[in-house]
Amino acid sequence: MRDFSYLRANSVDAARQAAALPGAMLLAGGTTLIDLAKCGVAEPDSLVDITHLKGLDTIEIDERGAVIGALARMSHVADHAGIKGGFPAVSEALWQAASAQLRNMATVGGNLMQRTRCPYFRDPSNFGACNKREPGSGCSAIGGVTRGHAVLGTSEACIATYPGDLATALVAFDAVVHLGERRVLVDDFFLLPGTTPQKEHAIEPGEMITAIEVPGSAAARRSTYVKVRDRQSYEFAAASAAGGPQRAADGRTVRDLRVALGGVATKPWRARAVEEALKGKVLEPKAVRAASLLAVEGAVDHGANHYKIELAPRVVARAILKLGEAA
Numbered sequence: 001m002r003d004f005s006y007l008r009a010n011s012v013d014a015a016r017q018a019a020a021l022p023g024a025m026l027l028a029g030g031t032t033l034i035d036l037a038k039c040g041v042a043e044p045d046s047l048v049d050i051t052h053l054k055g056l057d058t059i060e061i062d063e064r065g066a067v068i069g070a071l072a073r074m075s076h077v078a079d080h081a082g083i084k085g086g087f088p089a090v091s092e093a094l095w096q097a098a099s100a101q102l103r104n105m106a107t108v109g110g111n112l113m114q115r116t117r118c119p120y121f122r123d124p125s126n127f128g129a130c131n132k133r134e135p136g137s138g139c140s141a142i143g144g145v146t147r148g149h150a151v152l153g154t155s156e157a158c159i160a161t162y163p164g165d166l167a168t169a170l171v172a173f174d175a176v177v178h179l180g181e182r183r184v185l186v187d188d189f190f191l192l193p194g195t196t197p198q199k200e201h202a203i204e205p206g207e208m209i210t211a212i213e214v215p216g217s218a219a220a221r222r223s224t225y226v227k228v229r230d231r232q233s234y235e236f237a238a239a240s241a242a243g244g245p246q247r248a249a250d251g252r253t254v255r256d257l258r259v260a261l262g263g264v265a266t267k268p269w270r271a272r273a274v275e276e277a278l279k280g281k282v283l284e285p286k287a288v289r290a291a292s293l294l295a296v297e298g299a300v301d302h303g304a305n306h307y308k309i310e311l312a313p314r315v316v317a318r319a320i321l322k323l324g325e326a327a
């Protein structure tokens, strides 16, 4: 049993100051952090409990979009009428994440910050080599069991998949993370592993997520989230896709299209090549299937995860065709 201190923060500034100290970690719903501490991956010297901070669990919607407080519970956001109406992909991604109990406990800020489910990362007593956990130690997954690992955005140092659903929907619609006053696009908030897989987010010590802002748009209003997984609930994505179109004045041709992939990349993955290929087109099956193949341009497999290269374009096509049917 490892000793740690516990502090209940009573303001954002106090939380930030406490979290800036070496060995300190923020505690929100605790659904990931406590797991990681139990398996010896997270070794906090102090936990800074932010769950009682006032005003960080609100959801504000106006004509510009939605601002979701970092401490809003996943279930609350998923079920919010303004989110369901203006950002269905966000609501659907949350509904399909984790379990009802976890969604009631977990916060959206904690959800963005969740770590990979790479089994080697989560088993330090049996697998010493993990560059994400211990920089320079190697990667047990490369040459190991790779069925759940990424095919996009990987490096020689790490091939771990980013597992979250919410961020996949957010990256499609240019959502922005609020770190107090600082603003970072979700796409820039998540970092590629490169040679430093231990650094996953563009967040510095002493910063915390205070809110997530999702710009309102026609594409976001018509959006959807499709998740394919080994079982129909309580499972991470084998591949997922968020998408949303904006139609031109003729009501059929696509003026703007947003597409992002989850479960197949080292970060939430915007599929811009698919978006570009379908602009100006009608969302009919042949064109959609051809364009969806571009989602995995540059993909690299490690044996057992090859199926993701086949699966991801089908999931993208399914999401886009669902949008076409809904038009």
Ligand SMILES: Cc1cc2nc3c(=O)[nH]c(=O)nc-3n(C[C@H](O)[C@H](O)[C@H](O)COP(=O)(O)OP(=O)(O)OC[C@H]3O[C@@H](n4cnc5c(N)ncnc54)[C@H](O)[C@@H]3O)c2cc1C
Residues within 6 Å of the ligand: 025, 026, 027, 028, 029, 030, 031, 032, 033, 034, 035, 070, 071, 096, 097, 098, 099, 102, 105, 106, 107, 108, 109, 110, 111, 112, 113, 114, 163, 164, 165, 166, 207, 208, 209, 210, 234, 235, 236, 237
């Ligand atoms: C069995 C299981 C299945 C799951 N399935 C899915 C799934 O299908 N899809 C999915 O998306 N997720 C899934 N999850 C992950 C789950 O959604 C996360 O555990 C949850 O969202 C984390 O939120 P939390 O508030 O509990 O975070 P915590 O566990 O409290 O914190 C997680 C991390 O975020 C940091 N943190 C928390 N809040 C902030 C903040 N405001 N600013 C900066 N850092 C912060 C903490 O320091 C910690 O490092 C699953 C989890 C479990 C245990």
Ligand code: SF4
Residues within 6 Å of the ligand: 116, 118, 119, 120, 121, 129, 130, 131, 132, 133, 138, 139, 140, 141, 142, 157, 158, 159, 160, 197
């Ligand atoms: S894939 Fe990444 S997280 Fe998994 S063992 Fe290799 S370095 Fe660690």
